[in-house]
Amino acid sequence: MTTDLDRLLLIRHFERALLDLFAKGELNGTTHTCLGQEIVPVALAPLLGPRDHVFSNHRGHGHYLARFDDPAGLLAEIMGREGAVCDGVGGSQHILREGYLSTGVQGESLPVAAGAALHLRGSGALACAYIGDGTWGEGAVYEALNLAALWSLPLLVVVEHNGIAQTTPTSLAMAGDIGARCAAFGVRHAALPADDVLEIRDRLAPLIASVRDGAPLVVEFAVNRLGPHSKGDDTRSGVADLRDWYREMVGVPGFADADARARDRVESVVRDVKARPPSTWGQDSADPRLLHGAKP
Amino acid sequence: MRVVENLNHALHEVLAADPRAFLLGEDLLDPYGGAFKATRGLSTRFPAQVVTTPISESAITGVGAGLALCGDTAIVEIMFSDFVTLAFDQIVNFAAKSVSMYGSRVPMRLIVRLPTGGGRGYGPTHSQSLQKHFIGVPGLDVYEMSPLHDNRAVFAEMIAAERPCVFFEDKILYTKRMHEVDDLFTWDLTGGLARVHVDTPPDCVIIAPGGVTHRALAAMRRLLLEQEIVCTLLVPSRLHPLDAAPLVAVAREARSVVVAEESTAGGTWGAEVAHALHRELWGVLRNPVALAHSADSIIPTASHLERAVLLTETTIYDTVLESLK
């Protein structure tokens, strides 16, 4: 049986492996790891059902791995290898799979999630959108919140507030705070620390149940971004002193075994995926979309 | 000197020359100095003129337009040009319109800087070349950065024009050297048009924006050495409005013309250039102007897929050969 700890550790080691692959020059493009933020999607996972839609963002590996136990498919997507979730077309931040979608443009997903919520309204399912604190700079966020409240949409907005957007501290980007902004729309807001999976679930279970009845909710988690924004671009000092659930759990009984299991699993996924041939886009390599100047 | 350093110098010059010149954008404060380092050192040297902003592309472009409306010079950096779609209203319906829709001319010194293009594996929402969406907007000038055009002169020109501009910067250029051209060729600059050529009249004229320069030169080299086909490359700094006269003068002497750009197929800048040349040279050109561009496709992330979609040296090489058949 997969435990919460297994999931947390899978995400942790997956993200570490990515940074490692980047450092060795074995990954192309860019990636945003969720190191330090793993608890949020792991806590939410059992509160969301298969009929719920999840909208993820650029920092989405944890969101994906908490919903689908598929590190190989995700790594193949990031590395452009056979077995990739989206044929290697979308890469790290553009993934679509069974009610799960991520995209790399900040703020874009919230109105879309509101649309999905409108579609789902009355069915008992909800639309959940993950956004960061910095994304509250985008006007689309507010237009969507207004609609969600106005139309009683089953919309759950999960804010991973790590106090920074790329290199910009929240203090340079946000006047007031998220709670007050939600209050202005009459949207419920809950602020939670992201340190205890079970406590988060206890607090959120009743709130999320009412989202399903059409009462939108913004849940704001205080998290620490322990890694760089993307790769090797951290301008902060004192990152090593930030609170880290991983460090705090090292002494807990069973941790060392679970940690070794997750590490081994990720290592074997990396070995497996690295050995695969490049992905093919669609069934046919002569896909007309790939031809220069081809007519649509 | 690398292109990004030259661009950085240009920005330094603009801010130094005018204390009422502002630079706005996301994550451009030191020590980071912007996602592509073009703004490095500026916030340290001009703390009152460099403004780091929230992730609010529409608003910061509007703020730039507001500054320009009041007579200041505003340079706005959109981190990836893909996100300029969020500022489209401010650029097209406010800034470009304001220059003329109130009956008399309103000068506006607004430059929107747009790191652009693919080839870096950043994926479909971080790799596009959206120049074509800005072609033909009355009141809006479209420029593209080039390794053959000193950015200091280009910025001086954009500011002097007092019209809103979008300035596309192909990200691939940042780390390339300025004014570095293959030994096989010589180059010169007349007005805003750079010309790279050999001493014989060309078989084919390639017209390309700055971001395509290196791919075009690589194709020209192979065409010369492998096929003995002589090409002249023309790189205009301002893509729109286009000064067609000097292009026409060179194209008149050639057997074929190719316009190469990274944009995906459909409604391209090249089609606009081709139309201008056809109008002037109908009956003179031996073949229709040929277009080389990226595929009609989103730009995939994985490098092997991305390569199959984007304009490459080989796309240009093949298009030139085809155009001479």
Ligand SMILES: Cc1ncc(C[n+]2csc(CCOP(=O)(O)OP(=O)(O)O)c2C)c(N)n1
């Ligand atoms: C519209 C838009 N503007 C800018 C970016 C570039 N960008 C990617 S992530 C990011 C910071 C996002 O900060 P936040 O929302 O706090 O999320 P975090 O990265 O902290 O998880 C920026 C500016 C983008 N992807 N989309």
Ligand SMILES: [Mg+2]
């Ligand atoms: Mg953040």
